[in-house]
Amino acid sequence: DTAVSQTPKYLVTQMGNDKSIKCEQNLGHDTMYWYKQDSKKFLKIMFSYNNKELIINETVPNRFSPKSPDKAHLNLHINSLELGDSAVYFCASSQAFGEQFFGPGTRLTVL
Amino acid sequence: KNEVEQSPQNLTAQEGEFITINCSYSVGISALHWLQQHPGGGIVSLFMLSSGKKKHGRLIATINIQEKHSSLHITASHPRDSAVYICAVDGNQFYFGTGTSLTVIP
Numbered sequence: 001d002t003a004v005s006q007t008p009k010y011l012v013t014q015m016g017n018d019k020s021i022k023c024e025q026n027l028g029h030d031t032m033y034w035y036k037q038d039s040k041k042f043l044k045i046m047f048s049y050n051n052k053e054l055i056i057n058e059t060v061p062n063r064f065s066p067k068s069p070d071k072a073h074l075n076l077h078i079n080s081l082e083l084g085d086s087a088v089y090f091c092a093s094s095q096a097f098g099e100q101f102f103g104p105g106t107r108l109t110v111l
Numbered sequence: 112k113n114e115v116e117q118s119p120q121n122l123t124a125q126e127g128e129f130i131t132i133n134c135s136y137s138v139g140i141s142a143l144h145w146l147q148q149h150p151g152g153g154i155v156s157l158f159m160l161s162s163g164k165k166k167h168g169r170l171i172a173t174i175n176i177q178e179k180h181s182s183l184h185i186t187a188s189h190p191r192d193s194a195v196y197i198c199a200v201d202g203n204q205f206y207f208g209t210g211t212s213l214t215v216i217p
Contacts, residue, residue, distance in 0.1 A: 033205075041148075043197065045205040057204060090154060097201060100144070102154040 003027050006091050006103040013081055014111055021076045021106045023091030031097060032074035034066060035090040049074050086110045114138050117198050117208035124215050130185040132211045134198030145172050145183050146197040188215045
C-alpha cells in the first residue's frame with residue numbers, strides 16, 4: 001500500500017500548456033505539501049495545506065495553484081507552462097506539522 | 112546566503128567508517144528535519160527533532176538550539192547508506208540545505 005502517491009510519474013508537455021499533477025495520501029494526515037526540486041537538486045517548498053488553510057511560498061508564481069478536493073488529496077495545477085517549470089515535483093503529507101512522508105515525485109519536462 | 116548550510120557537500124567513506132554531516136541554520140525554528148534522498152530520487156524522512164538527540168538503528172541526530180546547529184551521524188557505514196542527506200528547518204517557512212552527497216565504498 002503506497003502511503004503517498006503521485007500521478008503521473010513523468011510528464012512531458014509543450015510551453016504554454018496547462019497541466020495537473022495529482023497527489024493522494026492514505027495515512028489520514030491533515031497536512032499536505034508540494035515541493036519543487038530543480039535541476040541542481042535544490043528543494044524548495046511551494047505550498048502547505050492544513051485544515052483548509054493554505055500557506056503559500058511568496059516566490060511561487062500564481063500560475064501554480066493547489067486544489068484540495070478533500071483531506072486525502074492535494075493536486076497541483078500549473079497554467080501557461082514555462083521552460084523554467086521543468087523540475088521534479090514532490091508531494092508530502094504529515095499529521096499537523098510533524099514528520100513528513102513523501103511521494104515518489106513527478107518529473108515535469110517542458111519543451 | 113542560504114538560511115541552511117550543510118557540510119560537507121560531498122563525502123566518500125570506506126565501509127564501516129563513522130560519518131558526520133553538519134547543518135547550521137540562521138533562522139528561528141520550531142523543528143529540524145533530516146531527509147535521505149536515494150539515488151533513484153525517492154525522499155525519506157529520517158528524523159524530525161526540536162531538541163536533544165534521536166537514534167534510529169545506526170543513525171543518530173543531534174541538535175543544539177542555542178548554537179543553531181545539528182549533526183547527523185552514521186555509525187558502521189554501509190554502501191546502502193549512499194544517498195544525498197538533506198537538512199531542512201521549519202521556521203516561518205520551510206528552508207532546505209543543499210544536501211550532502213554520501214558515497215560509501217565497500
